[in-house]
Amino acid sequence: MGTSLDSREAQVEAVLDRLYEEYPDSAISLNYSNRLELLIAVVLSAQCTDERVNTVCAELFKTYDSAAEYANADQEELAEEINSITYYNNKAKYIRSACADIVEKHDGEVPDTMSELTDLAGVGRKTANVVLQHGHDVVEGIVVDTHVQRISRRLGITEETSPAKIEEDLQSVVPEEDWQQLTHLFIDHGRATCTAINPDCDDCVLEDLCPSSKEDADVDLASGEAW
16 A cells, blocks of 8 residues: 655655665666767667667767768768668657757857757757756756656656656656666666556555556455455
8 A cells, every 4th residue: 555745845855765775876878988979879869768868879989980970971872871770760869869959050069058958959958957967067956858758657646647747747747866876766667667658556665655557456255345
């Protein structure tokens, strides 16, 4: 049965305390060695696993070394090099266009503001937040990916449905010092336990805090009542 907490802030605090303990080494799982590689990897990661992206980028980063090289790449050749990535044709176009703007408008350097990043092709607020946090050490938002969307809603921390609204809502209840790490913790928990299909509620460290727990729907056979 779920534990009753008197506020969303109290629930967030309890959730984070347990996840920090459960996943002490939680961190970004994309491989990169500079800001441009980070940007490319995050663009490629949309609706694709980080594992697949890391495999593709291991070769891609050996071929292209600068924004200018991506911008001047042949569209078909670049698409072929990333063809195991979802929506590879579109992502190749995004990368070439974004890198052309980086060369022309930012002297070849990945910009460090939300507005400049989201002006780049293929870069939304989620991607920009990742690049700011891990490329520039600037934390001005919460990265809301599918795991953060799913878990924050299952926990009842938010009732919003769009990533932008979820981010805004979470920022109102999550301490700012936890904004970056919350995403990594939720991703790890989403992969390990709170999966999209058939979450393992029985083995979840948040089970008693979660109103969506399947355990809450179990029936006490002695009384015949839900508990």
